[in-house]
């Protein structure tokens with residue numbers, strides 16, 4: 498495979514090895530082996546900046562302009578772990594209430610400007 502626009506983003510398996518392993522295990526357990534095999538190559542393209550304390554979600558593909566399109570599906574692997582899949586690609590990983598994940602992402606991808614500017 499050649500370089501993708503996300504090629505310089507950190508690998509999920511490097512940034513969050515425990516989460517990557519957990520994802521692989523949960524996907525394989527549900528018979529989603531093709532998806533499980535893609536976990537190793539996933540990159541953390543962008544983290545969610547919704548500002549919620551509970552949120553440790555992130556994009557593994559560049560976010561679309563609008564919706565993800567007709568091939569978009571959700572897989573709830575656990576109450577705190579929900580995958581967004583388009584076709585055969587994991588594009589977004591919703592991680593809720595997992596401080597370890599949220600903190601690791603915040604360290605790896607700090608906010609561009611310090612402080613909050615919410616009304």
Ligand SMILES: [Zn+2]
Nearest residue numbers: 545547552554
């Ligand atoms: Zn969020």
